[in-house]
Amino acid sequence: MSVKRGKAFEVEITDVAFGGKGFTKINDLAVFVDKSIPGDVVKVLITKKKKQFAEARVLEIIKPSEYRKNAPCSYSGYCGGCKWQFLDYEKQLDYKTKQVKDTTEHIGKVKDVKVHPTISTGQIYNYRNKMEFSCSDERWLMPEELGQEGIKKGFGIGLHVPGTFSKVLDIKKCYIQPEDGNEILETVRQYIIDSGVPAYGLKSHEGFWRFLMLRYSAAYDKWMVNIITKENKPEVLKPLTDILVEKFPNISSVINNITARKAGVSIGESEEILYGDSFIKDKLGNYEFEVSANSFFQTNTKGAELLYKCVEDYAELTGNEVVLDLYSGTGTIPIWLSASAKEVLGIEIIESAVKDAGKNCEKNGVDNCKFILGDIKDVLPSMESKPDVMIIDPPRVGMHKNVVKQVLKMAPEKIVYVSCNPSTLARDIDLMKDDYDVIEMQPVDMFPHTYHIEVVAKLRKKR
Numbered sequence: 001m002s003v004k005r006g007k008a009f010e011v012e013i014t015d016v017a018f019g020g021k022g023f024t025k026i027n028d029l030a031v032f033v034d035k036s037i038p039g040d041v042v043k044v045l046i047t048k049k050k051k052q053f054a055e056a057r058v059l060e061i062i063k064p065s066e067y068r069k070n071a072p073c074s075y076s077g078y079c080g081g082c083k084w085q086f087l088d089y090e091k092q093l094d095y096k097t098k099q100v101k102d103t104t105e106h107i108g109k110v111k112d113v114k115v116h117p118t119i120s121t122g123q124i125y126n127y128r129n130k131m132e133f134s135c136s137d138e139r140w141l142m143p144e145e146l147g148q149e150g151i152k153k154g155f156g157i158g159l160h161v162p163g164t165f166s167k168v169l170d171i172k173k174c175y176i177q178p179e180d181g182n183e184i185l186e187t188v189r190q191y192i193i194d195s196g197v198p199a200y201g202l203k204s205h206e207g208f209w210r211f212l213m214l215r216y217s218a219a220y221d222k223w224m225v226n227i228i229t230k231e232n233k234p235e236v237l238k239p240l241t242d243i244l245v246e247k248f249p250n251i252s253s254v255i256n257n258i259t260a261r262k263a264g265v266s267i268g269e270s271e272e273i274l275y276g277d278s279f280i281k282d283k284l285g286n287y288e289f290e291v292s293a294n295s296f297f298q299t300n301t302k303g304a305e306l307l308y309k310c311v312e313d314y315a316e317l318t319g320n321e322v323v324l325d326l327y328s329g330t331g332t333i334p335i336w337l338s339a340s341a342k343e344v345l346g347i348e349i350i351e352s353a354v355k356d357a358g359k360n361c362e363k364n365g366v367d368n369c370k371f372i373l374g375d376i377k378d379v380l381p382s383m384e385s386k387p388d389v390m391i392i393d394p395p396r397v398g399m400h401k402n403v404v405k406q407v408l409k410m411a412p413e414k415i416v417y418v419s420c421n422p423s424t425l426a427r428d429i430d431l432m433k434d435d436y437d438v439i440e441m442q443p444v445d446m447f448p449h450t451y452h453i454e455v456v457a458k459l460r461k462k463r
């Protein structure tokens, strides 16, 4: 039977594809099956058919894979937060290692790279130090709620259904954030309902409440609550702040970011400090960091320590090197490396992050790191000296192609590339492979129960 949209097939899932979907072949055509894992025998319905591949969804699990587990979270399978809770954790690690290998070979076009097994912190729940919950005026109902009489359909606060911008689940408990975060979320939810002030409609762009961002510092057991609204209404937020601070003594700051921009971003055009500090303090190794509401900080603190340890190993510094850190955020990698380098220079585009980085150096008594504010593609061409080692830790999109050209022109002896997206890492490796050998790669599991992968690659200039 030929593969067509609307047709059903019985198949065995044989692999995992990038993006966490199950993979199989029907009549030699690649088929990607949502919510399935290798070893599942499933009846699937073809939902999309293209020349090179098809997409399908599971109609029935005929025989579950031996790697299927009971997910503790009741939103598992519906929530975009973590899509792999039903997959055995050891298998998650194996698939991540394999995906790094596969993408480096297929997209990076580099064969036989040494990819070490993915390492984990061992803490696979309650690990996220930052969560961002969206508000909606029209929450997405769970299957058991559909058709229930008297079910309230309006306001919801939580995470998105995968791949959607407007479908928000009303999440009561999230397993990947620390437990107190769920109580703070519940307190904010109740206050919003009782306030009678409408939530921001993701389609209408009307309404007040937009996001709730929570940051947690495990080192100091403190919380930052950042409420993102469309307008500045202190009369609405002051009573909420009072309730939060009284109920949760470990909240060290309450912040209000205000933005009327239609884009669903939680960074405000202005920021009000409603209580406490404008930052949260956390620790990585022996170093202390102050992180503002809108600055980047790795979301898994223990994972970040493993990651930076690997960056340090791969950089092989002796104390005499000049290091250039592209995409330096709040200065965490430069500070981590400061004791073993002569000088570290960081470049970062977010102003608050550069300010945090400067303050963080002072706090930690570090005097050999400097930071430049700006877009890397504009800053790099004007740099005169050549670094010995370059650290590159870009956002998911990877490097701009002009930045890659510039890196090749600067030609550092060694590059340590930290990536949260093996596909863009592989694309950039492909652009650099004539000049650089990929020596080894180490995936670090910063995001248990999700298909997201963090990986460090060590590149050495060809002789």
Ligand SMILES: C[S@@+](CC[C@H](N)C(=O)[O-])C[C@H]1O[C@@H](n2cnc3c(N)ncnc32)[C@H](O)[C@@H]1O
Pocket (backbone or CB within 6 Å): 296, 297, 298, 327, 328, 329, 330, 331, 332, 333, 347, 348, 349, 350, 353, 374, 375, 376, 377, 393, 394, 395, 396
């Ligand atoms: C993945 S984070 C890495 C931050 C840091 N290395 C760390 O480990 O915390 C990427 C950083 O790149 C910054 N960034 C994104 N695009 C940039 C650009 N074009 N120029 C400079 N910095 C940029 C972001 O603001 C963010 O802080």
